[in-house]
């Protein structure tokens with residue numbers, strides 16, 4: 837049995853989006869998470885994306901199966917890597933890098949938090965739109981992909 841699954845990924849200029857993949861999708865090293873940040877923050881991020889996009893759902897962010905992948909980026913196909921990845925219908929993979937950086941790196945804690953939460957919001961919006969593309973909702977939410985991104 838084979839079922840096409842739409843995949844998309846990314847964040848702003850760092851984002852990347854992919855083509856359909858197979859039914860048995862998995863990413864090496866991915867670990868399931870109950871929530872990537874605190875449930876209260878998740879509530880806020882989910883509400884903010886619905887507000888800016890105008891796409892409402894009565895379903896909670898718990899409808900998504902969340903996964904963390906070690907490192908700043910992860911590979912999800914030949915030549916493709918991302919910091920965030922949405923897999924239809926309700927899977928989101930997040931690079932754990934922003935949570936792994938210590939104070940000696942070039943990243944600041946504020947930047948890491950912003951990057952991580954922006955990635956969560958970007959992938960949440962894919963889950964709300966149920967599509968891999970970056971349509972008007974992404975522009976409205978200031979979550980559109982940048983140059984070089986599909």
Ligand SMILES: [Zn+2]
Pocket residue numbers: 844845846847851852853958962968969970981
């Ligand atoms: Zn995207």
